[in-house]
Amino acid sequence: MSTTEAASPHGYIHRKDDYLKRLRRIEGQARGLQRMVEDEKYCIDILTQVSAMTKALQSVALGLLDEHMSHCVVEAAAAGGSEAEQKLREASEAIARLVRS
Amino acid sequence: MSTTEAASPHGYIHRKDDYLKRLRRIEGQARGLQRMVEDEKYCIDILTQVSAMTKALQSVALGLLDEHMSHCVVEAAAAGGSEAEQKLREASEAIARLVRS
Amino acid sequence: MSTTEAASPHGYIHRKDDYLKRLRRIEGQARGLQRMVEDEKYCIDILTQVSAMTKALQSVALGLLDEHMSHCVVEAAAAGGSEAEQKLREASEAIARLVRS
C-alpha cells in the first residue's frame, strides 16, 4: 500500500482498482444495452443483459458495504458515542435501500 | 403506427428514443460512480448512487418487459401452438431473473 | 382433472394442492421464526430462515404468475380488445410489484 493510499479517509482505497475495473465493465454493459436497443435486438436478450448488469451492480454495492462496515463502522463502534450511533444508522439505511431496490 | 415502426421486428421501436435516453443516463451514472470511487467519496454516498442506478435499470427492464408482453407475447398467444408456449416460457424465465436479481 | 377443477374460473386449479402444500410450509416457517425469536436464537440464524422463507414465497409468486399468463393473459390476448389490454396492464403491475419487493 502506497503512502497516498494510506492517507485515504474512507478505508477502501486498497481495492480501488478492482472497483474501478468493475464499474468500467458496468459502464460498458450500459453502452452494450444501448447498441442492443438501437439494433432492436430481441427483447428477452436485452432483459438477460439487464439482469446481468443489475447483479454486477449489486455485487459492487455488497463489496463496498462490507468494506465500509469493516472500517468506518468498526472504528466508530470502537470510539462509541453519538458518532457510532450515526454510522450504524447510516449503514442500516443503506442496507435497507439495497434490499428494497 | 408509421411505416418505419411497422418494420420493427421486435415491437418496441416506438419508444426507442426514450430507452436510449434512459440508458445513456445510466451509462452516465456508471461513470459518476467511477469518479466517486476515484475521489474516494464517502462510501454511503456511493451506495446511495448505486441504489438509484439499480432502480433506473429495473425501471428500464420493467418497461421493456411490458412492451414485450403487449407485442410479442400477445401475437404469439393469438397464433397459438408451440411458439406461443415458447414465448410464454421465455417471458416467465425473464421475469424470474428480474425478480431474483 | 376432476369436473370441479374443470369449472375453475382462474385456471390454476390443477396445481392447487401443490400451492397449498407450499403455503402450509411457509406458514410453518412463520411459526418457526416465532419460536426462534421467543427462544432468542442467534440473530444471523433467524435471518437465514427469513431469507429461505422469502425465497419460498417468491417461488410461489413466480409459479402463480406463470400460470396466470398461460391462462388468463393468453385467453384475453386471443379475445383482444380492452379486456386484453386490462389483463396485460394488471400482469405488468403485478410483475413490477414483485420485482420491487
Add this chain to the structure above:
Amino acid sequence: MSTTEAASPHGYIHRKDDYLKRLRRIEGQARGLQRMVEDEKYCIDILTQVSAMTKALQSVALGLLDEHMSHCVVEAAAAGGSEAEQKLREASEAIARLVRS
C-alpha cells in the same frame, strides 16, 4: 434495561414482543393466502398479497439486522480480534442473502 432483558444473550429482547406480533401477522397472511388459493381467488389479488407479505418479512429482517449490528457487531468490534472479524463476515453474508433474495 431490566434484569430480565440484561440476561438476553442476543440483545434484541427489548423488542421481542414487537417481532412476535409482526411474525404472527405474517403467519396469518400465509393462512390467508391458503384460503385465497383454496377459494380460487383471482391470481392478481393473490400476487398482491404475496408482495405485501414479502415486504413485511423484509421489514422484520431489516429490523433484526439493525439490532444485531447495534449490539453484537458493535460489541465484537469493541473487543476486536478474530471474533470481530467473524461477526462482520457473518453480518455481510446475511446482508448479501437479503439483498439477493
